[in-house]
Amino acid sequence: MRMRIKAFAALTGVSVRTLHYYDEIGLLQPAAVDARTGYRFYDDRSLLRMQEILFYRELDFPLAAIAEILSAPEYDKTAAFAAQKQLLILKKERLERLIAALDAAMKGEIVMDAFDNSRFEQYKDEVRERWGGTAAYAEYAANAGRDPAALHEAAAGMERIMDDFAVCMQSGAAPDSAEAQALVRDLQAYITAHFYTCTDEILSGLGQMYTADERFRQNLDRRAPGTAAFIGKAIERSAET
Numbered sequence: 359m360r361m362r363i364k365a366f367a368a369l370t371g372v373s374v375r376t377l378h379y380y381d382e383i384g385l386l387q388p389a390a391v392d393a394r395t396g397y398r399f400y401d402d403r404s405l406l407r408m409q410e411i412l413f414y415r416e417l418d419f420p421l422a423a424i425a426e427i428l429s430a431p432e433y434d435k436t437a438a439f440a441a442q443k444q445l446l447i448l449k450k451e452r453l454e455r456l457i458a459a460l461d462a463a464m465k466g467e468i469v470m471d472a473f474d475n476s477r478f479e480q481y482k483d484e485v486r487e488r489w490g491g492t493a494a495y496a497e498y499a500a501n502a503g504r505d506p507a508a509l510h511e512a513a514a515g516m517e518r519i520m521d522d523f524a525v526c527m528q529s530g531a532a533p534d535s536a537e538a539q540a541l542v543r544d545l546q547a548y549i550t551a552h553f554y555t556c557t558d559e560i561l562s563g564l565g566q567m568y569t570a571d572e573r574f575r576q577n578l579d580r581r582a583p584g585t586a587a588f589i590g591k592a593i594e595r596s597a598e599t
Contacts, residue, residue: 565593
């Protein structure tokens, strides 16, 4: 099967803009590109690759981690699918415990063990250690703090927002565009909800840090060169409105 990018996007539920970004970072490249028209074509192997990516995204793996896992020399697709299945089973079991805890809470009962996500995180760490790039995961784990399960989930959400900024930039949008400014608001709200109250002043400081601090700049720019500067400028523009 061979299809154009719009058909592939419709089939997989992933936007054309995101597919362009996946191509840019080498996560999912077209099977072929017409040299004359520039049209991108995808095939069955592309679908299999996208399926693997979507499974990992469903499990909250950041894009950089997925790219490293899929490109690891020892990567075993069959074993990876088995690991993904186990992670999804653990995730399902936790959701079922949470639903049961809500039912109990409605009756006035208290059930705290439903929030224990240690088995899922332990198994997820094993997947990372087996196929992931150690440098990326070391950086990711360095911010785990006192509550690894909650902060792992929060960090994954931050990764998705930064990915969206990169996609927005790659689409040609300006830092003061409606799309970029909406992402700035999403970023501020997410930090407030999951880390600390992100005032306008703190947000402005973060925007400056993303470009001034080499570690942060490199981490953001691995999505696409210029991502850190784009986010910093978008935050700067938001302060002017």
